[in-house]
Amino acid sequence: MPFTDLMLQRSSLFFSREELDKIMNTTVAIAGLGGVGAITAELLSRWGIKKFRLLDKDKYEPTNLNRQLFATTKTLGQYKVDVAAKRIREINPHAKIEMIIKDRINNENGHKFLKGADILIQTTDSPSSLLFYKIAQQYKVPVVNGYATITGGYVSVYDYRFSKCYSLFEKIKDYLKWRGMKKITQMTPEELDKLDKKWGHGITASINFVTNTVGCLIVAEAIKLLSGRGKVVKYPYQIEFDLFKPYLKKKKIHSLLNLANYKKLLKIFWQK
Known part of the structure; x- marks a missing residue:
């Protein structure tokens, strides 16, 4: 029996051969291999x-040990990308690491990274x-994005194959945030x-079972999207959870009926 058939034997008890083939014959781009991103690489390599x-500019340091899988x-x-590439090949020797970028995204490497990809894990x-x-x-290219708060997190799916996924609220927010500045698509790496x-945020608390839960939810949405099996929580909705409340729910994002969104707009306005 071929290696991948043995590898996916338990998965094939739920997913059809056709669904598994769709997943396997995919070019996956993963941006960020830290507390959330590493678990996505681990789980996706097992499909x-x-x-x-792979794209990440950072190297591992002692403060990463509390939560980052690799x-x-x-x-x-x-470098996190080198460690992730090695781990992926240890799990599946047939996997090809098409590209490794040890830098932040810019207007040159971003196009190289995403052109021809089937999905982006961001x-x-x-x-x-x-x-x-x-x-x-x-x-x-469809994007599955996730980020952790201290005790919970959010996961969003932007399926750009069918929609621009850009609401009126986001247009207003971006106008306020970027007014008077050069467009990000025109900025140099130095800019x-x-x-x-x-604009980057400072250091905050980070808990391993929270960050890894976000990563698991990202993979769940990605596998549903790639296989066509199950209901994907797509934009304008997202998954929100908090492990200390606790709750997990689907909510609509960027709604003009949500008072919290107006507070965000005011914050951006006064920051400028």
Whole structure:
């Protein structure tokens, strides 16, 4: 029996051969291999996926050990993308690492990274990450995004194959945030670096079972999207959860009827 058939024997008791083939014959781009991104690489590699692209500029450091799956005493000081590539091949020797980018996204490597990809797993949280969505929209690459709060998180699916996924609220928010500035799609790498330093958030608490839960939910939505099996929670809805309340629900994002969104607009306005 072929290696991947043995590997997916238990999965095939639920998913059909056709559904598994759809998943395996996919080029997956993963941006960010930290607390959320590493678990997505681990789980997706166990679906027999044949092609991966990896992007992350960071190396492992001791503060990553509390939550990041591939951070060990042996991987400290190594690039996260290199460690992830090795781990993927350890799980599935037939997987091909098509591309490794040891840098933040910019207007050159972003196109190289996403052109020809079938799906983007986006877990980076810097302001320059907006470029992923702009470029994915251009190439009609669906994006599954997730991020963690201290005790919970959010997962969103932007299926750019069928929609621009860009609401009136977002247009207003982006106008307020970016007014008077160069378009992000025109910024140089140096300008993107300055943007991240100006608008990036500071260090916050991070709990391993929270970040890894976000990653698991990302993979769940990605597998449903790729296989065509199950109901995907697509934009304008997202998954929201909190493990300390606790709850998990589907909610509509960027609604003009949500008072909290107006507070966000006012915050952006006064920051400018």
